[in-house]
Amino acid sequence: MALTNKISIAVKVELFGTPRLAAGRRELELVLPAETSRQEFAAALAEACPALVGKVIRDDLSGLQEGYVLNLNGLAFLNGDVLHVQDGDAVLILSNQAGG
C-alpha cells in the first residue's frame, strides 16, 4: 500500500453488523495520512483485515461497498471524499440501512 507523504496518524476502526461478523473482531487500528481519501482508507483497511474485501470493501479497493457509511467518533457522518480524521479518532463502519 502506498500512502502519501503526509503526517501519519493512528485511528481506531470500529466494526458493526456484517463487517464485525466478516472480520471476526470488533475493532482494529489503522495508521493513515491525516487527510485520508476514501480509497486510501479502504486500501489500508483491506491490508489490515483482508476478510473485509468483497463483503465490505470493493474488490478493487476503491472504497467501501455501497451499503456502508462511515461515522466519526459516534457523532458526525463522514460523507466527503476526504476523511478529516485526527490521531486517536474512532472511525465507525456502519450499514447505511438505518433503523428498521
Add this chain to the structure above:
Amino acid sequence: MYGYHGKALVVDLSSRSHHWDAIPEQVLRSFIGGIGLGTYLLYRYCPAGADPLGPDNPLIFAGSPLVGSRLTTSSKFAVMTKSPLTGFIGDSLSSSFLATELKKTCGDALIIVGRAESLTLLFIEDGVPRFLDAADLMGLGTFDTEQAVKEMLGGPRIRVASIGPAGEHLVRYASIANDGGRQAGRCGPGAVMGSKNLKALALHGSQTVDVANPVATHEYGIDLSKRSLGAATEKYRELGTMANVSVFNRLGTLPTRNFRESTFEGAEQVSGEHLHQEHLAKNATCANCTIGCEKILVTSDDGKKSQGRMEYESLFALGPLCGVDDPNTVIRAAGICDDLGMDTISAGVTIAWAMECFDKGLITADDTGGIDLRFGNGQALLDTLELIGHRRDLGSLLAEGTKIAAQQLGGGSGDWAMNVKGLEMPGYEPRSLKTMALGLAVTPRGACHNRSSAYEADFSGRVDRLTVDDSRGLIAAESEDFTAVLDSLIWCKFLRKAFNDFYQESAQVYTMITGLEMSPDELKRAGERINNLKKLFNIREGWRRQDDTLPPRVLQEKLPTGVVAGVGLTQEELDYMIAGYYQARGWNEDGSVPDTKLADLGLLDLLPVSSGVTISA
C-alpha cells in the same frame, strides 16, 4: 377493473349479517390501498366519538393492489381501527399469506362491526361468513388458537388471525396474531377484536383479480427481486433489525432503563452480532419476500426452551429499556408476548415505566404480589408479562398502557410515562435524533418509527442529529408522505433503498397492475392526502395542539451517558420544529387543516370531511 375488486365486505357481528359495499375507482386511486384505503374506510365507517372498545368501532383489514402480484414483499395487509390506547387513528401492518387470502375472500377490505354475543370464530369463505362458537378456544394462546382453528375447519390452506388472552382481557396494546405468529401489533387492534368477542378470523377464498399487464409486472418483479438481494438490503438479510442494538448504543440513541439513558452497559450481550452467533436457529421470510430479514432465535440456557422471531423493537423494549441484558430472557419475553398476543414495544415500555415506579416507591412489593420489579430483573419481566396478559393483580393497571396507568397511579408518574398520544415510544432516543423527535411528536398514530421515517435524515448525516434547524419540518412531512405511499401500495420498508427512483417505479408498477394511469407526482400527492385524512380523523376525535408533543422526561432531562452526554431537547426547540412541520404541510399555526388544503387534495370531493372543528391550543 384490474388489481382491485372495487368492493369491501362488511360483516356485522351483532346481527350476524353481511353485505358488500362498493369502493369507487376514484377512491381507490386516491388512497391506493393498505394504510391509505384503510384510513378512508375508517373515516367513513367509524362514527365520530365512537368508544374504541364499543361495538361501533370498526375493525378493518385492508389489502392492496399489489397483493397477489407476487412482487417481492407485497403480501401485506393493514389493520385499521380507532385505537383504545390513544383514542385516535390506530393502524398496523402485517406480512403474511393472510393478505392473499383476504383479497381472495373479502374483496379489497373486510370491515367488521358490532359485537358478538359470545366468543366467536368468524369463518369467511369466498365472501360468505359463518359465525361459529369459539368457547373452546377461550384462554388459548395465539399459536394454539391458530392450530385449533385449522384443525376445526380442515386444512392448512385456511389462513387465521386470532387474539390471545391479552385480547380477550382487553389489554389496550393487544395484538392480532396471524399466520404462524406474525403480529399486527401496534395501537391495540387485538383489544378491539376482543371487545367484539371475536377470538379468531379464518379466511379461505378463490376470487382472484387480474393484473392489467402481467408480462411487464413479471419482468419488473424479476428485476426488483434481484435488487432486493443486493447491498441495499444486506443489513436486513444478515442480522435483521437486531443489528441496530450495538450501533444505536455507540451513537447514544439506544433507550435504556425507561429512557433515563441512551447507552446500555449490557448492549453487547443483547446485540444482533451476539444473538446471531449464539442464538440463531434459522433465517425466515415473510410471504412472497426475497429479503428474508427474520431471525428465529432459540434460548441456550437450561431453562424452558423458547424459540421465536426477534427484531430490534422487541429487543430494545424487553432488553435495555428494562435493564435486562440476558438474551435468553429477552427471547422468552418476546415469545410470551407473541403467544399472549401483545405488542412487544408497548409491553416493554409499560413494564419499564412500572420498574421506575417501583424504584421510586410508587409501586411496592405489596402491589406486585412479591415480584421484585427492579430494572434488570429478568424473571420479574417475564412474570409481569403474564400478569398483564391475563389482567391479574398489578397486570390490570399495566394493561391500560402508560398513559392511562400513569393517570390512575398519579404521583407524578406521567413524567416518565414514555408515550406520545398514548402510544408507547419505539427504540429511538429523540434527544439524540432531533428530526426523529419531531416525527415522533407529530405522527397521527402516536410515537411511531414506522409511519415517520424521519430518522433516516439523522442517521445519514443529511442533518446534524444533535441540533435543531428549520429544515426538519419539511423532512418530517416528506418522510411521512413517502411512508404513507409505501404502506399503501404496500411495499416493505426494507426494500426502500433497492428502488432507483421510488415514486417513478411505484407509479409504473401501479399502472402495470391496475391499468390506471398514475404519475410520480400523483402518487406523492396520495401520500400527502392520506396523512391529511389521518389528521382529520384525529381532529374529529378530539385532537388538540398539545397532543403533538413528547413525554416530559424528553423535554426536561439531558442524556447522561455516551457520546451524547449533556444533550437534551427543550420545549422551545420542539415547538420550533413543530411550527416548521405545520408550515411545510400547509396547515394553520394551531395545527388544524385549512379548507383550502382539503380542497387542494380533493378530500372535499371524496368524503364528507370537515376541518370545522375548534381546536384549543
